[in-house]
Amino acid sequence: MRIGLVVDSACDLPRDFLEREQVEVLPITVRIGDAVQVDHRDEAQTLAFLESHIAERGANAETIPYTPEQIRDLFLERLVVEYDYVFCMTITGSRSPIFANAQKASYMILNDYKQPRAAAGNTTPFALRVIDTQNLFCAQGILPVEAARLRAAGEPALRIRTRLEELANHTYGYLVPRDLYYIRNRARAKGDRSVSLFSAALGTALDIKPVLRGHRGDTGPVAKIKGFEPAVEKMFDFAARRVRAGLLTPTVTLCYGGHLDGMRALPGYTRLLDACTEQNVEVFESVMSTTGMVNVGRGAVVVGFAAPEHRFD
Structure with missing residues (x-):
């Protein structure tokens, strides 16, 4: 059976992995004023965006995912012919309409796939499963790597x-x-009042940085630490302890809103990589997607x- 994998461009995984494993990417369009960029997981393009004046207005960006009709067309034109079963793994449905769009598209695809498959000389059934990864950024990448x-x-x-459905609950x-x-x-700008002006001003004035956790579709702070580098170091050291305690897959994913050398110079990074090497855990590093950077x-x-249930400490 030919099994295909699909993600959206908010999924932070290295381009070489996506190309090697022939993972299809559903692009997300980012519009800032009159400037439009289609996010295809091209790191050079993303960095060029970051370094341009456009990034300064990113807070007002509009992100436009594929519609159900665009997803349907992509499958019917190519994927239903190239594969027999496709897993489409999306960013958490609690933060994006991509999962809902893919779900709607799946009904249309399963109704209409027989003709294009027959025209290609294939009369066997086609199957499709849309999976909500329940996470964001590089954490979304745990599922396609395992797939x-x-x-x-x-x-x-x-x-x-x-x-995959089991892992989504433990990522x-x-x-x-x-x-x-x-x-x-x-x-x-997105109509989300969860971060108040007072909290932002107080945190900036005192240089307090939150550690935010995404899990099962929910996002929220699990710690507040003085200073960006100390906060990152605590997060990296915590991740290293989780690696040594035992993960559910031999995978750690990392992403950074800038050149990766900037992340690699941060405190705790080397210790995390050492822990992964000791435990035979593969590390995937990527520049954060354009979509991700306009959001954070x-x-x-x-x-x-992916790990057993735990608390951040």
Whole structure:
């Protein structure tokens, strides 16, 4: 059985992994004023965006995901012919309409796939499963990495589906933002009042940085630490302890809102990599997507992994 994998461009994984594993990317369009950029997970393009004057107005950006009709067309034109079973793994449905759009598209695809498959000489059934990863940024990448690993091992589609749905409930993403004002302004632009002006001003004045956790579709602070670098170091050291305690997949994902050398110079980074090496855990590093950066700003750091239930300490 030919198994295909699809993610959206908010999924922070290295381009070489996506190309090697032939992972299809649903692009997200970012519009800032008159400037429009289609996010195809091109790191050079993302960095050029970051360094341009456009990034200064990113808090007011509009992000436009593929519609159900665009997703349907992509599948019917190519994917239903190239594959027999496709897993579409999306950013958490609590923060984006992509999951809902893919779900709607799946009904249309399953109704209409027979003709294009027959025209290609294939009369066997086609199957599709849309999975809400329940997470964001590089934490979203835990599922497609595991899917690729299971596919390479020859696991059947049903086994892969069960495993991915289980992992979605046990995937954690931890983020330290650099600029609370940016997050507050971005939240307000999207109609989200969860970050108040007072909180942003107080945090900036005192140089207090939150550690935010994404898990099962929810996001919120789990710690507040003075200073960006100390907050990142605490997050990295915590992740290293989780690695040594035992993960549910041999994978840690990292992403950064800027050049990766900036992340690699942060305190705690080397200790986290050492822990991963000791435990035979593979590390995937990527520049944060354009979509991600317009939502949390430059310089944010995220680490993702799947693990048993735990508390941040």
